[in-house]
Amino acid sequence: MPKFRVVPSILTNGTSQVKGSAFNNWRTVGSVVQAIKVHGERDVDEIFLLDVNATNEERLVSSRLVARVSSALRVPLAVGGGIRGFDDVAELLSAGADKVVIGTAAVETPELVERLAAAFGSQAIVCAIDAVNDEGEAIAIRSGSVHVKQSPTSVSKVLEQAGAGEILLQNISRDGVLGGMDLNLLGEVSKIVSIPVILGSGASRVEDFYSAHRSGASAVSAGALFQFTEVTPLLVKSFLKSKGVPTRT
Amino acid sequence: MVIQIIDLGVNNLRSLVESIREVSGESPEVIHDGHEITKPNLLILPGTGAFGEAVRILESRGFKNVLSAWHQNEKGWLLGVCLGMQLLFETSEEDPGFRGLGLISGHVRHLTGIRSGSERVPHVGWSEANRDDEESFSWAHIDNGRDFYFSHSYAVENIPMGIRDVMTTTFGAAQFVSGVRKDNVLGFQFHPEKSSIAGLQLLAAVVEGARRNA
Numbered sequence: 001m002p003k004f005r006v007v008p009s010i011l012t013n014g015t016s017q018v019k020g021s022a023f024n025n026w027r028t029v030g031s032v033v034q035a036i037k038v039h040g041e042r043d044v045d046e047i048f049l050l051d052v053n054a055t056n057e058e059r060l061v062s063s064r065l066v067a068r069v070s071s072a073l074r075v076p077l078a079v080g081g082g083i084r085g086f087d088d089v090a091e092l093l094s095a096g097a098d099k100v101v102i103g104t105a106a107v108e109t110p111e112l113v114e115r116l117a118a119a120f121g122s123q124a125i126v127c128a129i130d131a132v133n134d135e136g137e138a139i140a141i142r143s144g145s146v147h148v149k150q151s152p153t154s155v156s157k158v159l160e161q162a163g164a165g166e167i168l169l170q171n172i173s174r175d176g177v178l179g180g181m182d183l184n185l186l187g188e189v190s191k192i193v194s195i196p197v198i199l200g201s202g203a204s205r206v207e208d209f210y211s212a213h214r215s216g217a218s219a220v221s222a223g224a225l226f227q228f229t230e231v232t233p234l235l236v237k238s239f240l241k242s243k244g245v246p247t248r249t
Numbered sequence: 250m251v252i253q254i255i256d257l258g259v260n261n262l263r264s265l266v267e268s269i270r271e272v273s274g275e276s277p278e279v280i281h282d283g284h285e286i287t288k289p290n291l292l293i294l295p296g297t298g299a300f301g302e303a304v305r306i307l308e309s310r311g312f313k314n315v316l317s318a319w320h321q322n323e324k325g326w327l328l329g330v331c332l333g334m335q336l337l338f339e340t341s342e343e344d345p346g347f348r349g350l351g352l353i354s355g356h357v358r359h360l361t362g363i364r365s366g367s368e369r370v371p372h373v374g375w376s377e378a379n380r381d382d383e384e385s386f387s388w389a390h391i392d393n394g395r396d397f398y399f400s401h402s403y404a405v406e407n408i409p410m411g412i413r414d415v416m417t418t419t420f421g422a423a424q425f426v427s428g429v430r431k432d433n434v435l436g437f438q439f440h441p442e443k444s445s446i447a448g449l450q451l452l453a454a455v456v457e458g459a460r461r462n463a
Contacts, residue, residue, distance in 0.1 A: 002372060002399065003396060045375060071267060074442070094260075098443060218369060218373070
């Protein structure tokens with residue numbers, strides 16, 4: 001099986017890098033381009049660039065930004081934020097994204113995922129499911145502003161069947177607060193789908209990555225951890241290696 | 250040295266163009282029609298999307314005939330990447346009604362048919378591409394055990410005997426072909442342009458191989 005992936009997640013509000021605390025309370029922390037450049041230079045496994053305001057502001061994550069950050073990158077880049085259809089995906093892939101991350105539009109219209117997977121290949125389509133909290137009864141869409149009463153677990157199955165290549169599983173109540181990850185939800189989702197599951201939200205220390213691996217994640221994405229603490233992807237991988245988890249050399 | 254890259258439509262060509270530029274010092278030319286092929290030292294066929302659609306586009310843009318006769322007519326190297334490698338073969342389970350370029354005998358299968366256990370499909374992430382013996386890909390100077398970035402749901406499980414340059418990647422207890430070369434036609438199932446240093450080194454070796462073959 002492929003090596004476990006450690007993925008820095010860079011959030012943008014459209015103009016600069018932000019850090020969210022429970023999907024609200026955005027604080028600007030500097031240039032997106034610079035942040036990605038640094039991660040690229042440190043040779044990370046993969047990078048997520050997510051525009052958290054795009055859907056709410058009814059726009060697409062900037063393809064010009066994607067072009068700027070991707071030109072020097074020699075590792076994969078997944079991009080999300082406000083994707084509503086075929087043209088959006090085509091634009092982002094042409095600009096340099098390797099995969100797109102679709103949240104709101106996928107949850108609202110799974111048939112869209114079918115069409116996109118058929119056109120671009122499942123492996124280019126990551127579906128983001130944002131659990132509202134640990135209860136597992138609702139999903140947040142539209143930048144967290146709307147809650148839909150559907151279980152993240154059943155929606156992940158629906159989206160897998162629609163052709164999603166991977167699931168990005170997050171929990172907005174844990175996002176940005178460095179308080180640990182939703183391993184329960186991960187356990188349920190990873191059992192019910194046979195596509196890779198990337199766990200996000202709440203990574204606070206190296207042990208979290210190991211626990212996520214044990215509970216079935218193929219990758220963990222971390223934002224605040226890499227931005228605001230001294231933990232680096234390399235440190236995480238050293239720890240994983242010491243626990244016998246294969247990571248990229 | 251002339252390096253050309255085929256554009257089939259919606260691909261991320263940017264990384265490939267930049268990577269080739271970085272390792273060769275040349276600016277590769279992106280071409281959209283078979284008429285634009287001009288005796289390149291290296292022609293790259295990337296690909297994302299589906300086999301059938303890609304074959305359809307190769308036909309409609311006048312690429313199919315030229316590429317299918319590559320061994321007979323061309324001295325330059327033809328490199329297929331990801332779906333591009335799958336297109337080098339004869340048929341694919343993905344779209345049974347379509348024929349690939351047929352440059353190497355073999356059939357592309359869905360990974361769920363190849364795997365033996367609970368490996369997740371699509372195969373996304375970093376996996377090792379290994380050479381079964383020392384002769385295989387020796388010109389590329391790549392150590393065994395290097396990880397490359399894969400992102401696919403289909404792969405070639407078996408290729409004919411007698412092909413010397415073969416790389417395989419394990420998928421649970423099973424394996425598939427991750428690299429192959431038959432004379433001046435080669436393919437990689439992974440994305441060398443997205444595989445960091447290992448990928449760049451491999452691309453550099455391909456460029457050098459193509460240059461020496463001229």
